[in-house]
Amino acid sequence: MNRLGFFATISMVALALMSSMLFVVDQRQFGVLYALGQIKExxxxxxxxxxxxxxxxxxxxxxxxxxxxxxxxxxxxxTAEKQRVVIDWYVRWRISEPTEYIRNVGLDESAGALQLNRVVRNAFQGEINKRTVNELLSAKREALMADVKREVLEAVRGAKPWGVDVVDVRVTRVDYVESITESVYRRMEAERKRVANELRSTGAAEGEKIRADADRQREITIANAYRDAQKVKGQGDAEAARIYAEAFGRDPQFAQFYRSLEAYKATFNKKGDFMVLDSSSSEFFKTFRGAMPGPGPVVAGSRK
Structure with a gap:
Protein backbone atom coordinates (compact mmCIF):
# COMPACT_ATOMS: atom_id res chain seq x y z
CA MET A 1 0.00 0.00 0.00
CA ASN A 2 2.84 2.37 0.83
CA ARG A 3 4.53 1.46 -2.46
CA LEU A 4 1.32 2.24 -4.38
CA GLY A 5 1.06 5.65 -2.70
CA PHE A 6 4.69 6.37 -3.48
CA PHE A 7 4.21 5.60 -7.18
CA ALA A 8 1.04 7.72 -7.28
CA THR A 9 2.89 10.63 -5.71
CA ILE A 10 5.78 10.26 -8.16
CA SER A 11 3.32 10.17 -11.08
CA MET A 12 1.54 13.32 -9.92
CA VAL A 13 4.83 15.16 -9.51
CA ALA A 14 5.92 14.04 -12.98
CA LEU A 15 2.63 15.18 -14.49
CA ALA A 16 2.89 18.55 -12.75
CA LEU A 17 6.47 18.93 -13.99
CA MET A 18 5.49 18.00 -17.54
CA SER A 19 2.53 20.43 -17.53
CA SER A 20 4.86 23.23 -16.42
CA MET A 21 7.21 22.42 -19.31
CA LEU A 22 4.52 22.41 -22.01
CA PHE A 23 2.67 25.43 -23.33
CA VAL A 24 0.45 26.17 -26.32
CA VAL A 25 0.73 29.27 -28.48
CA ASP A 26 -2.58 30.33 -30.05
CA GLN A 27 -2.72 31.58 -33.65
CA ARG A 28 -3.90 34.95 -32.34
CA GLN A 29 -0.91 35.44 -30.02
CA PHE A 30 2.83 35.76 -29.76
CA GLY A 31 4.49 33.52 -27.19
CA VAL A 32 7.37 35.27 -25.38
CA LEU A 33 9.72 32.88 -23.57
CA TYR A 34 11.71 34.35 -20.65
CA ALA A 35 14.83 32.78 -19.11
CA LEU A 36 15.61 34.23 -15.70
CA GLY A 37 13.79 37.45 -16.58
CA GLN A 38 15.40 37.89 -20.01
CA ILE A 39 13.68 37.36 -23.33
CA LYS A 40 15.07 34.17 -24.79
CA GLU A 41 12.70 33.52 -27.69
CA THR A 79 -8.26 75.39 -35.15
CA ALA A 80 -6.36 77.91 -37.27
CA GLU A 81 -9.11 80.53 -36.73
CA LYS A 82 -9.06 79.83 -32.94
CA GLN A 83 -12.30 77.86 -32.91
CA ARG A 84 -12.62 75.24 -30.19
CA VAL A 85 -13.62 71.87 -31.62
CA VAL A 86 -13.92 68.35 -30.28
CA ILE A 87 -12.97 65.42 -32.50
CA ASP A 88 -13.53 61.68 -32.23
CA TRP A 89 -11.01 59.38 -33.86
CA TYR A 90 -9.78 55.81 -33.87
CA VAL A 91 -6.53 54.07 -34.76
CA ARG A 92 -6.05 50.54 -36.11
CA TRP A 93 -2.70 49.13 -34.96
CA ARG A 94 -0.92 45.89 -34.21
CA ILE A 95 2.20 44.64 -32.45
CA SER A 96 4.71 43.59 -35.10
CA GLU A 97 7.93 43.14 -33.08
CA PRO A 98 7.22 41.70 -29.62
CA THR A 99 10.82 42.02 -28.42
CA GLU A 100 11.02 45.74 -29.19
CA TYR A 101 7.54 46.26 -27.86
CA ILE A 102 8.32 44.67 -24.49
CA ARG A 103 11.62 46.52 -24.13
CA ASN A 104 10.42 49.98 -25.14
CA VAL A 105 6.70 50.03 -24.38
CA GLY A 106 5.40 47.44 -21.92
CA LEU A 107 4.39 43.89 -21.22
CA ASP A 108 0.78 44.05 -22.51
CA GLU A 109 -1.43 45.77 -25.06
CA SER A 110 -2.82 48.34 -22.62
CA ALA A 111 0.63 49.93 -22.19
CA GLY A 112 0.94 50.44 -25.93
CA ALA A 113 -2.63 51.79 -26.21
CA LEU A 114 -1.94 54.33 -23.45
CA GLN A 115 1.22 55.70 -25.06
CA LEU A 116 -0.25 55.57 -28.56
CA ASN A 117 -3.26 57.60 -27.41
CA ARG A 118 -0.93 60.37 -26.23
CA VAL A 119 1.05 60.41 -29.48
CA VAL A 120 -2.07 60.42 -31.68
CA ARG A 121 -3.70 63.22 -29.71
CA ASN A 122 -0.57 65.39 -29.96
CA ALA A 123 -0.39 64.75 -33.71
CA PHE A 124 -4.05 65.71 -34.14
CA GLN A 125 -3.56 68.85 -32.07
CA GLY A 126 -0.62 69.95 -34.21
CA GLU A 127 -2.43 69.31 -37.50
CA ILE A 128 -5.75 70.86 -36.44
CA ASN A 129 -3.92 74.04 -35.40
CA LYS A 130 -2.94 74.43 -39.08
CA ARG A 131 -6.46 73.98 -40.50
CA THR A 132 -9.79 75.77 -40.44
CA VAL A 133 -13.13 74.27 -39.52
CA ASN A 134 -14.19 74.19 -43.18
CA GLU A 135 -11.08 72.21 -44.06
CA LEU A 136 -11.83 69.73 -41.27
CA LEU A 137 -15.33 69.20 -42.67
CA SER A 138 -14.37 69.09 -46.36
CA ALA A 139 -12.45 66.65 -48.53
CA LYS A 140 -9.23 67.92 -46.94
CA ARG A 141 -10.00 65.71 -43.95
CA GLU A 142 -8.27 62.85 -45.80
CA ALA A 143 -5.07 64.91 -45.91
CA LEU A 144 -5.40 65.56 -42.17
CA MET A 145 -5.66 61.85 -41.39
CA ALA A 146 -2.75 61.03 -43.68
CA ASP A 147 -0.54 63.65 -42.00
CA VAL A 148 -1.48 62.39 -38.53
CA LYS A 149 -0.69 58.81 -39.53
CA ARG A 150 2.69 59.89 -40.90
CA GLU A 151 3.58 61.72 -37.67
CA VAL A 152 2.48 58.77 -35.52
CA LEU A 153 4.57 56.35 -37.59
CA GLU A 154 7.59 58.64 -37.24
CA ALA A 155 7.11 58.64 -33.47
CA VAL A 156 6.76 54.86 -33.09
CA ARG A 157 9.64 54.17 -35.48
CA GLY A 158 12.05 56.64 -33.90
CA ALA A 159 15.31 56.09 -32.05
CA LYS A 160 13.60 53.52 -29.84
CA PRO A 161 11.13 51.67 -32.05
CA TRP A 162 7.95 50.56 -30.36
CA GLY A 163 7.62 47.40 -32.41
CA VAL A 164 4.12 48.38 -33.53
CA ASP A 165 2.59 49.09 -36.91
CA VAL A 166 -0.10 51.77 -37.34
CA VAL A 167 -2.45 50.61 -40.11
CA ASP A 168 -5.01 53.40 -40.22
CA VAL A 169 -6.03 56.66 -38.55
CA ARG A 170 -9.61 57.90 -38.97
CA VAL A 171 -11.65 60.89 -37.80
CA THR A 172 -15.26 59.93 -37.03
CA ARG A 173 -16.66 63.26 -35.80
CA VAL A 174 -15.76 66.95 -35.74
CA ASP A 175 -17.97 69.20 -33.64
CA TYR A 176 -17.89 72.45 -31.76
CA VAL A 177 -17.69 72.43 -27.99
CA GLU A 178 -21.04 72.21 -26.23
CA SER A 179 -21.35 75.92 -25.47
CA ILE A 180 -20.72 76.90 -29.09
CA THR A 181 -22.97 74.11 -30.33
CA GLU A 182 -25.87 75.41 -28.23
CA SER A 183 -25.29 78.92 -29.58
CA VAL A 184 -25.20 77.61 -33.15
CA TYR A 185 -28.40 75.63 -32.58
CA ARG A 186 -30.12 78.72 -31.17
CA ARG A 187 -29.07 80.80 -34.18
CA MET A 188 -30.25 78.06 -36.53
CA GLU A 189 -33.56 77.86 -34.69
CA ALA A 190 -34.00 81.65 -34.83
CA GLU A 191 -33.18 81.64 -38.54
CA ARG A 192 -35.67 78.86 -39.22
CA LYS A 193 -38.34 80.70 -37.25
CA ARG A 194 -37.61 83.88 -39.21
CA VAL A 195 -37.94 82.03 -42.50
CA ALA A 196 -41.12 80.34 -41.30
CA ASN A 197 -42.66 83.66 -40.24
CA GLU A 198 -41.65 85.21 -43.55
CA LEU A 199 -43.27 82.34 -45.43
CA ARG A 200 -46.42 82.66 -43.31
CA SER A 201 -46.59 86.41 -43.98
CA THR A 202 -46.04 85.87 -47.68
CA GLY A 203 -48.69 83.17 -47.71
CA ALA A 204 -51.16 85.38 -45.83
CA ALA A 205 -50.52 88.26 -48.25
CA GLU A 206 -50.96 85.97 -51.24
CA GLY A 207 -54.14 84.59 -49.67
CA GLU A 208 -55.56 88.08 -49.21
CA LYS A 209 -54.60 88.94 -52.77
CA ILE A 210 -56.30 85.82 -54.11
CA ARG A 211 -59.44 86.45 -52.02
CA ALA A 212 -59.58 90.10 -53.13
CA ASP A 213 -59.18 89.08 -56.75
CA ALA A 214 -61.87 86.42 -56.33
CA ASP A 215 -64.25 88.97 -54.75
CA ARG A 216 -63.53 91.42 -57.60
CA GLN A 217 -64.16 88.74 -60.18
CA ARG A 218 -67.37 87.81 -58.37
CA GLU A 219 -68.61 91.41 -58.39
CA ILE A 220 -67.69 91.77 -62.05
CA THR A 221 -69.47 88.52 -62.91
CA ILE A 222 -72.60 89.53 -60.98
CA ALA A 223 -72.59 93.00 -62.56
CA ASN A 224 -72.18 91.56 -66.04
CA ALA A 225 -74.91 89.03 -65.39
CA TYR A 226 -77.23 91.75 -64.05
CA ARG A 227 -76.45 93.93 -67.07
CA ASP A 228 -77.15 91.08 -69.47
CA ALA A 229 -80.33 90.19 -67.56
CA GLN A 230 -81.56 93.77 -67.68
CA LYS A 231 -80.73 93.94 -71.35
CA VAL A 232 -82.67 90.76 -72.05
CA LYS A 233 -85.52 91.95 -69.84
CA GLY A 234 -85.64 95.29 -71.65
CA GLN A 235 -85.67 93.55 -74.98
CA GLY A 236 -88.47 91.29 -73.72
CA ASP A 237 -90.48 94.23 -72.39
CA ALA A 238 -89.99 96.08 -75.68
CA GLU A 239 -91.10 93.06 -77.63
CA ALA A 240 -94.09 92.58 -75.35
CA ALA A 241 -95.03 96.25 -75.70
CA ARG A 242 -94.76 95.94 -79.44
CA ILE A 243 -96.97 92.86 -79.46
CA TYR A 244 -99.47 94.56 -77.12
CA ALA A 245 -99.48 97.68 -79.26
CA GLU A 246 -100.00 95.67 -82.40
CA ALA A 247 -102.78 93.64 -80.81
CA PHE A 248 -104.48 96.68 -79.24
CA GLY A 249 -104.14 98.61 -82.47
CA ARG A 250 -106.35 96.11 -84.24
CA ASP A 251 -109.20 96.48 -81.64
CA PRO A 252 -109.05 99.68 -79.54
CA GLN A 253 -112.24 98.82 -77.60
CA PHE A 254 -110.80 95.47 -76.54
CA ALA A 255 -107.60 97.22 -75.51
CA GLN A 256 -109.55 99.66 -73.33
CA PHE A 257 -111.57 96.79 -71.86
CA TYR A 258 -108.38 94.80 -71.09
CA ARG A 259 -106.72 97.76 -69.38
CA SER A 260 -109.82 98.32 -67.28
CA LEU A 261 -109.79 94.71 -66.14
CA GLU A 262 -106.11 95.02 -65.21
CA ALA A 263 -106.91 98.19 -63.24
CA TYR A 264 -109.75 96.45 -61.40
CA LYS A 265 -107.50 93.51 -60.60
CA ALA A 266 -104.82 95.78 -59.21
CA THR A 267 -107.32 97.85 -57.19
CA PHE A 268 -109.23 95.04 -55.51
CA ASN A 269 -106.24 92.89 -54.56
CA LYS A 270 -106.93 92.72 -50.82
CA LYS A 271 -109.72 91.08 -48.95
CA GLY A 272 -112.03 93.61 -47.33
CA ASP A 273 -111.32 96.56 -49.67
CA PHE A 274 -114.46 98.67 -50.52
CA MET A 275 -115.03 101.63 -52.80
CA VAL A 276 -118.24 103.72 -52.99
CA LEU A 277 -118.45 105.51 -56.32
CA ASP A 278 -121.09 107.26 -58.42
CA SER A 279 -121.28 105.23 -61.58
CA SER A 280 -122.71 108.20 -63.50
CA SER A 281 -119.75 110.45 -62.87
CA SER A 282 -116.87 107.95 -62.35
CA GLU A 283 -114.70 107.07 -65.31
CA PHE A 284 -113.29 104.13 -63.36
CA PHE A 285 -116.35 101.94 -63.96
CA LYS A 286 -116.99 103.21 -67.44
CA THR A 287 -116.54 99.73 -68.77
CA PHE A 288 -119.26 98.38 -66.48
CA ARG A 289 -121.83 101.09 -67.24
CA GLY A 290 -122.72 99.67 -70.64
CA ALA A 291 -123.72 96.34 -69.00
CA MET A 292 -125.56 97.81 -65.97
CA PRO A 293 -129.42 98.60 -66.10
CA GLY A 294 -129.23 102.20 -65.01
CA PRO A 295 -127.50 104.82 -63.05
CA GLY A 296 -127.15 104.62 -59.32
CA PRO A 297 -124.56 104.12 -56.72
CA VAL A 298 -122.24 101.21 -57.19
CA VAL A 299 -120.63 99.37 -54.28
CA ALA A 300 -117.50 97.51 -55.32
CA GLY A 301 -115.43 95.21 -53.26
CA SER A 302 -113.08 92.35 -53.56
CA ARG A 303 -114.07 88.89 -52.54
CA LYS A 304 -111.94 85.82 -52.25
Whole structure:
Protein backbone atom coordinates (compact mmCIF):
# COMPACT_ATOMS: atom_id res chain seq x y z
CA MET A 1 0.00 0.00 0.00
CA ASN A 2 2.84 2.37 0.83
CA ARG A 3 4.53 1.46 -2.46
CA LEU A 4 1.32 2.24 -4.38
CA GLY A 5 1.06 5.65 -2.70
CA PHE A 6 4.69 6.37 -3.48
CA PHE A 7 4.21 5.60 -7.18
CA ALA A 8 1.04 7.72 -7.28
CA THR A 9 2.89 10.63 -5.71
CA ILE A 10 5.78 10.26 -8.16
CA SER A 11 3.32 10.17 -11.08
CA MET A 12 1.54 13.32 -9.92
CA VAL A 13 4.83 15.16 -9.51
CA ALA A 14 5.92 14.04 -12.98
CA LEU A 15 2.63 15.18 -14.49
CA ALA A 16 2.89 18.55 -12.75
CA LEU A 17 6.47 18.93 -13.99
CA MET A 18 5.49 18.00 -17.54
CA SER A 19 2.53 20.43 -17.53
CA SER A 20 4.86 23.23 -16.42
CA MET A 21 7.21 22.42 -19.31
CA LEU A 22 4.52 22.41 -22.01
CA PHE A 23 2.67 25.43 -23.33
CA VAL A 24 0.45 26.17 -26.32
CA VAL A 25 0.73 29.27 -28.48
CA ASP A 26 -2.58 30.33 -30.05
CA GLN A 27 -2.72 31.58 -33.65
CA ARG A 28 -3.90 34.95 -32.34
CA GLN A 29 -0.91 35.44 -30.02
CA PHE A 30 2.83 35.76 -29.76
CA GLY A 31 4.49 33.52 -27.19
CA VAL A 32 7.37 35.27 -25.38
CA LEU A 33 9.72 32.88 -23.57
CA TYR A 34 11.71 34.35 -20.65
CA ALA A 35 14.83 32.78 -19.11
CA LEU A 36 15.61 34.23 -15.70
CA GLY A 37 13.79 37.45 -16.58
CA GLN A 38 15.40 37.89 -20.01
CA ILE A 39 13.68 37.36 -23.33
CA LYS A 40 15.07 34.17 -24.79
CA GLU A 41 12.70 33.52 -27.69
CA UNK A 42 9.59 34.85 -29.37
CA UNK A 43 7.34 32.16 -30.78
CA UNK A 44 5.24 33.39 -33.70
CA UNK A 45 3.84 30.11 -34.99
CA UNK A 46 0.94 28.41 -33.22
CA UNK A 47 1.39 24.96 -31.67
CA UNK A 48 2.70 23.00 -28.70
CA UNK A 49 6.07 24.07 -27.30
CA UNK A 50 8.50 23.03 -24.56
CA UNK A 51 10.36 25.04 -21.92
CA UNK A 52 12.14 24.55 -18.66
CA UNK A 53 9.98 24.60 -15.57
CA UNK A 54 9.71 27.79 -13.49
CA UNK A 55 11.63 29.64 -12.25
CA UNK A 56 14.13 28.81 -14.98
CA UNK A 57 11.84 29.74 -17.82
CA UNK A 58 8.44 31.47 -18.04
CA UNK A 59 6.12 32.31 -20.91
CA UNK A 60 3.79 35.27 -21.53
CA UNK A 61 1.45 36.08 -24.42
CA UNK A 62 0.91 39.22 -26.49
CA UNK A 63 -1.98 39.73 -28.88
CA UNK A 64 -0.90 39.73 -32.54
CA UNK A 65 -4.30 40.69 -33.97
CA UNK A 66 -5.28 44.07 -35.40
CA UNK A 67 -6.28 46.27 -32.45
CA UNK A 68 -8.51 49.34 -32.33
CA UNK A 69 -7.78 52.38 -30.19
CA UNK A 70 -10.74 54.76 -29.78
CA UNK A 71 -10.34 58.32 -28.55
CA UNK A 72 -11.39 58.86 -24.96
CA UNK A 73 -10.31 62.48 -24.47
CA UNK A 74 -13.01 65.15 -24.79
CA UNK A 75 -10.70 68.14 -24.39
CA UNK A 76 -11.28 70.72 -27.18
CA UNK A 77 -8.62 71.61 -29.73
CA UNK A 78 -8.02 74.98 -31.38
CA THR A 79 -8.26 75.39 -35.15
CA ALA A 80 -6.36 77.91 -37.27
CA GLU A 81 -9.11 80.53 -36.73
CA LYS A 82 -9.06 79.83 -32.94
CA GLN A 83 -12.30 77.86 -32.91
CA ARG A 84 -12.62 75.24 -30.19
CA VAL A 85 -13.62 71.87 -31.62
CA VAL A 86 -13.92 68.35 -30.28
CA ILE A 87 -12.97 65.42 -32.50
CA ASP A 88 -13.53 61.68 -32.23
CA TRP A 89 -11.01 59.38 -33.86
CA TYR A 90 -9.78 55.81 -33.87
CA VAL A 91 -6.53 54.07 -34.76
CA ARG A 92 -6.05 50.54 -36.11
CA TRP A 93 -2.70 49.13 -34.96
CA ARG A 94 -0.92 45.89 -34.21
CA ILE A 95 2.20 44.64 -32.45
CA SER A 96 4.71 43.59 -35.10
CA GLU A 97 7.93 43.14 -33.08
CA PRO A 98 7.22 41.70 -29.62
CA THR A 99 10.82 42.02 -28.42
CA GLU A 100 11.02 45.74 -29.19
CA TYR A 101 7.54 46.26 -27.86
CA ILE A 102 8.32 44.67 -24.49
CA ARG A 103 11.62 46.52 -24.13
CA ASN A 104 10.42 49.98 -25.14
CA VAL A 105 6.70 50.03 -24.38
CA GLY A 106 5.40 47.44 -21.92
CA LEU A 107 4.39 43.89 -21.22
CA ASP A 108 0.78 44.05 -22.51
CA GLU A 109 -1.43 45.77 -25.06
CA SER A 110 -2.82 48.34 -22.62
CA ALA A 111 0.63 49.93 -22.19
CA GLY A 112 0.94 50.44 -25.93
CA ALA A 113 -2.63 51.79 -26.21
CA LEU A 114 -1.94 54.33 -23.45
CA GLN A 115 1.22 55.70 -25.06
CA LEU A 116 -0.25 55.57 -28.56
CA ASN A 117 -3.26 57.60 -27.41
CA ARG A 118 -0.93 60.37 -26.23
CA VAL A 119 1.05 60.41 -29.48
CA VAL A 120 -2.07 60.42 -31.68
CA ARG A 121 -3.70 63.22 -29.71
CA ASN A 122 -0.57 65.39 -29.96
CA ALA A 123 -0.39 64.75 -33.71
CA PHE A 124 -4.05 65.71 -34.14
CA GLN A 125 -3.56 68.85 -32.07
CA GLY A 126 -0.62 69.95 -34.21
CA GLU A 127 -2.43 69.31 -37.50
CA ILE A 128 -5.75 70.86 -36.44
CA ASN A 129 -3.92 74.04 -35.40
CA LYS A 130 -2.94 74.43 -39.08
CA ARG A 131 -6.46 73.98 -40.50
CA THR A 132 -9.79 75.77 -40.44
CA VAL A 133 -13.13 74.27 -39.52
CA ASN A 134 -14.19 74.19 -43.18
CA GLU A 135 -11.08 72.21 -44.06
CA LEU A 136 -11.83 69.73 -41.27
CA LEU A 137 -15.33 69.20 -42.67
CA SER A 138 -14.37 69.09 -46.36
CA ALA A 139 -12.45 66.65 -48.53
CA LYS A 140 -9.23 67.92 -46.94
CA ARG A 141 -10.00 65.71 -43.95
CA GLU A 142 -8.27 62.85 -45.80
CA ALA A 143 -5.07 64.91 -45.91
CA LEU A 144 -5.40 65.56 -42.17
CA MET A 145 -5.66 61.85 -41.39
CA ALA A 146 -2.75 61.03 -43.68
CA ASP A 147 -0.54 63.65 -42.00
CA VAL A 148 -1.48 62.39 -38.53
CA LYS A 149 -0.69 58.81 -39.53
CA ARG A 150 2.69 59.89 -40.90
CA GLU A 151 3.58 61.72 -37.67
CA VAL A 152 2.48 58.77 -35.52
CA LEU A 153 4.57 56.35 -37.59
CA GLU A 154 7.59 58.64 -37.24
CA ALA A 155 7.11 58.64 -33.47
CA VAL A 156 6.76 54.86 -33.09
CA ARG A 157 9.64 54.17 -35.48
CA GLY A 158 12.05 56.64 -33.90
CA ALA A 159 15.31 56.09 -32.05
CA LYS A 160 13.60 53.52 -29.84
CA PRO A 161 11.13 51.67 -32.05
CA TRP A 162 7.95 50.56 -30.36
CA GLY A 163 7.62 47.40 -32.41
CA VAL A 164 4.12 48.38 -33.53
CA ASP A 165 2.59 49.09 -36.91
CA VAL A 166 -0.10 51.77 -37.34
CA VAL A 167 -2.45 50.61 -40.11
CA ASP A 168 -5.01 53.40 -40.22
CA VAL A 169 -6.03 56.66 -38.55
CA ARG A 170 -9.61 57.90 -38.97
CA VAL A 171 -11.65 60.89 -37.80
CA THR A 172 -15.26 59.93 -37.03
CA ARG A 173 -16.66 63.26 -35.80
CA VAL A 174 -15.76 66.95 -35.74
CA ASP A 175 -17.97 69.20 -33.64
CA TYR A 176 -17.89 72.45 -31.76
CA VAL A 177 -17.69 72.43 -27.99
CA GLU A 178 -21.04 72.21 -26.23
CA SER A 179 -21.35 75.92 -25.47
CA ILE A 180 -20.72 76.90 -29.09
CA THR A 181 -22.97 74.11 -30.33
CA GLU A 182 -25.87 75.41 -28.23
CA SER A 183 -25.29 78.92 -29.58
CA VAL A 184 -25.20 77.61 -33.15
CA TYR A 185 -28.40 75.63 -32.58
CA ARG A 186 -30.12 78.72 -31.17
CA ARG A 187 -29.07 80.80 -34.18
CA MET A 188 -30.25 78.06 -36.53
CA GLU A 189 -33.56 77.86 -34.69
CA ALA A 190 -34.00 81.65 -34.83
CA GLU A 191 -33.18 81.64 -38.54
CA ARG A 192 -35.67 78.86 -39.22
CA LYS A 193 -38.34 80.70 -37.25
CA ARG A 194 -37.61 83.88 -39.21
CA VAL A 195 -37.94 82.03 -42.50
CA ALA A 196 -41.12 80.34 -41.30
CA ASN A 197 -42.66 83.66 -40.24
CA GLU A 198 -41.65 85.21 -43.55
CA LEU A 199 -43.27 82.34 -45.43
CA ARG A 200 -46.42 82.66 -43.31
CA SER A 201 -46.59 86.41 -43.98
CA THR A 202 -46.04 85.87 -47.68
CA GLY A 203 -48.69 83.17 -47.71
CA ALA A 204 -51.16 85.38 -45.83
CA ALA A 205 -50.52 88.26 -48.25
CA GLU A 206 -50.96 85.97 -51.24
CA GLY A 207 -54.14 84.59 -49.67
CA GLU A 208 -55.56 88.08 -49.21
CA LYS A 209 -54.60 88.94 -52.77
CA ILE A 210 -56.30 85.82 -54.11
CA ARG A 211 -59.44 86.45 -52.02
CA ALA A 212 -59.58 90.10 -53.13
CA ASP A 213 -59.18 89.08 -56.75
CA ALA A 214 -61.87 86.42 -56.33
CA ASP A 215 -64.25 88.97 -54.75
CA ARG A 216 -63.53 91.42 -57.60
CA GLN A 217 -64.16 88.74 -60.18
CA ARG A 218 -67.37 87.81 -58.37
CA GLU A 219 -68.61 91.41 -58.39
CA ILE A 220 -67.69 91.77 -62.05
CA THR A 221 -69.47 88.52 -62.91
CA ILE A 222 -72.60 89.53 -60.98
CA ALA A 223 -72.59 93.00 -62.56
CA ASN A 224 -72.18 91.56 -66.04
CA ALA A 225 -74.91 89.03 -65.39
CA TYR A 226 -77.23 91.75 -64.05
CA ARG A 227 -76.45 93.93 -67.07
CA ASP A 228 -77.15 91.08 -69.47
CA ALA A 229 -80.33 90.19 -67.56
CA GLN A 230 -81.56 93.77 -67.68
CA LYS A 231 -80.73 93.94 -71.35
CA VAL A 232 -82.67 90.76 -72.05
CA LYS A 233 -85.52 91.95 -69.84
CA GLY A 234 -85.64 95.29 -71.65
CA GLN A 235 -85.67 93.55 -74.98
CA GLY A 236 -88.47 91.29 -73.72
CA ASP A 237 -90.48 94.23 -72.39
CA ALA A 238 -89.99 96.08 -75.68
CA GLU A 239 -91.10 93.06 -77.63
CA ALA A 240 -94.09 92.58 -75.35
CA ALA A 241 -95.03 96.25 -75.70
CA ARG A 242 -94.76 95.94 -79.44
CA ILE A 243 -96.97 92.86 -79.46
CA TYR A 244 -99.47 94.56 -77.12
CA ALA A 245 -99.48 97.68 -79.26
CA GLU A 246 -100.00 95.67 -82.40
CA ALA A 247 -102.78 93.64 -80.81
CA PHE A 248 -104.48 96.68 -79.24
CA GLY A 249 -104.14 98.61 -82.47
CA ARG A 250 -106.35 96.11 -84.24
CA ASP A 251 -109.20 96.48 -81.64
CA PRO A 252 -109.05 99.68 -79.54
CA GLN A 253 -112.24 98.82 -77.60
CA PHE A 254 -110.80 95.47 -76.54
CA ALA A 255 -107.60 97.22 -75.51
CA GLN A 256 -109.55 99.66 -73.33
CA PHE A 257 -111.57 96.79 -71.86
CA TYR A 258 -108.38 94.80 -71.09
CA ARG A 259 -106.72 97.76 -69.38
CA SER A 260 -109.82 98.32 -67.28
CA LEU A 261 -109.79 94.71 -66.14
CA GLU A 262 -106.11 95.02 -65.21
CA ALA A 263 -106.91 98.19 -63.24
CA TYR A 264 -109.75 96.45 -61.40
CA LYS A 265 -107.50 93.51 -60.60
CA ALA A 266 -104.82 95.78 -59.21
CA THR A 267 -107.32 97.85 -57.19
CA PHE A 268 -109.23 95.04 -55.51
CA ASN A 269 -106.24 92.89 -54.56
CA LYS A 270 -106.93 92.72 -50.82
CA LYS A 271 -109.72 91.08 -48.95
CA GLY A 272 -112.03 93.61 -47.33
CA ASP A 273 -111.32 96.56 -49.67
CA PHE A 274 -114.46 98.67 -50.52
CA MET A 275 -115.03 101.63 -52.80
CA VAL A 276 -118.24 103.72 -52.99
CA LEU A 277 -118.45 105.51 -56.32
CA ASP A 278 -121.09 107.26 -58.42
CA SER A 279 -121.28 105.23 -61.58
CA SER A 280 -122.71 108.20 -63.50
CA SER A 281 -119.75 110.45 -62.87
CA SER A 282 -116.87 107.95 -62.35
CA GLU A 283 -114.70 107.07 -65.31
CA PHE A 284 -113.29 104.13 -63.36
CA PHE A 285 -116.35 101.94 -63.96
CA LYS A 286 -116.99 103.21 -67.44
CA THR A 287 -116.54 99.73 -68.77
CA PHE A 288 -119.26 98.38 -66.48
CA ARG A 289 -121.83 101.09 -67.24
CA GLY A 290 -122.72 99.67 -70.64
CA ALA A 291 -123.72 96.34 -69.00
CA MET A 292 -125.56 97.81 -65.97
CA PRO A 293 -129.42 98.60 -66.10
CA GLY A 294 -129.23 102.20 -65.01
CA PRO A 295 -127.50 104.82 -63.05
CA GLY A 296 -127.15 104.62 -59.32
CA PRO A 297 -124.56 104.12 -56.72
CA VAL A 298 -122.24 101.21 -57.19
CA VAL A 299 -120.63 99.37 -54.28
CA ALA A 300 -117.50 97.51 -55.32
CA GLY A 301 -115.43 95.21 -53.26
CA SER A 302 -113.08 92.35 -53.56
CA ARG A 303 -114.07 88.89 -52.54
CA LYS A 304 -111.94 85.82 -52.25
Missing amino acids: VITEPGLNFKLPPPFQNVSYIDKRLLTLDSSDTEPML
